[in-house]
Amino acid sequence: MYAAYAQPGADGRLHAPSFERNHGPIRDALVARLAGLTGRALEVGSGSGQHIGVWAEALPRLDWTPSDPLARHRASIDAWTQVTGRRVAPARDLDVTGDWSAVADLIPLSLIICLNVIHIAPWRVAECLIGGAGRALGPDGVLVLYGPYIVEGRHTGEGNVAFDARLRAENPEWGLRDTADVAALAREAGFAAPEILPMPSDNRLLIFRRKG
Numbered sequence: 001m002y003a004a005y006a007q008p009g010a011d012g013r014l015h016a017p018s019f020e021r022n023h024g025p026i027r028d029a030l031v032a033r034l035a036g037l038t039g040r041a042l043e044v045g046s047g048s049g050q051h052i053g054v055w056a057e058a059l060p061r062l063d064w065t066p067s068d069p070l071a072r073h074r075a076s077i078d079a080w081t082q083v084t085g086r087r088v089a090p091a092r093d094l095d096v097t098g099d100w101s102a103v104a105d106l107i108p109l110s111l112i113i114c115l116n117v118i119h120i121a122p123w124r125v126a127e128c129l130i131g132g133a134g135r136a137l138g139p140d141g142v143l144v145l146y147g148p149y150i151v152e153g154r155h156t157g158e159g160n161v162a163f164d165a166r167l168r169a170e171n172p173e174w175g176l177r178d179t180a181d182v183a184a185l186a187r188e189a190g191f192a193a194p195e196i197l198p199m200p201s202d203n204r205l206l207i208f209r210r211k212g
Contacts, residue, residue: 014048014076027058039110045117049077053086067094097128108138115146122173134189143208150178157202
């Protein structure tokens with residue numbers, strides 16, 4: 001996640017400032033739409049690891065596994081799990097641009113969720129994430145993406161315009177993605193058009209289900 005994490009404590013836990021602002025609305029949206037889902041759930045790019053414990057408590061019918069390619073993030077994720085006591089598996093070392101062998105034993109998955117990743121990564125990461133989800137999810141599987149987006153060619157707020165410019169200045173391969181482009185990738189991977197939910201701070205929650 002693109003966040004200025006506070007310095008980790010002795011136990012390795014990182015703190016994402018945005019967590020306190022957005023975890024409630026994200027949790028509530030997921031519960032409203034996914035309460036009946038059962039099976040295995042994978043978070044891609046878990047970052048600090050604060051969110052997945054909230055989801056494990058709110059959606060207990062799913063078995064939750066976090067993942068992140070960065071070792072310090074995985075240490076934070078597991079430290080949060082130890083402190084909260086939530087039913088969350090140890091973090092996996094998953095790079096979605098690879099072969100997904102780190103989570104092969106979890107497939108087929110019922111849910112893949114990814115927050116605040118594809119705008120701070122090359123477009124290839126979005127391609128590999130969504131294509132991989134198309135292969136890893138079961139017939140009734142759901143893919144959920146969250147973050148700031150361009151919606152049908154338009155920014156959703158002045159803050160996002162400035163944020164997009166900062167990202168592209170830092171790395172030309174980064175930047176806010178258009179929901180139409182993301183939906184096109186998902187369509188190629190076997191998903192129907194997404195449900196797009198407005199969220200606080202001009203973010204969006206995209207929920208993709210298999211084509212009926």
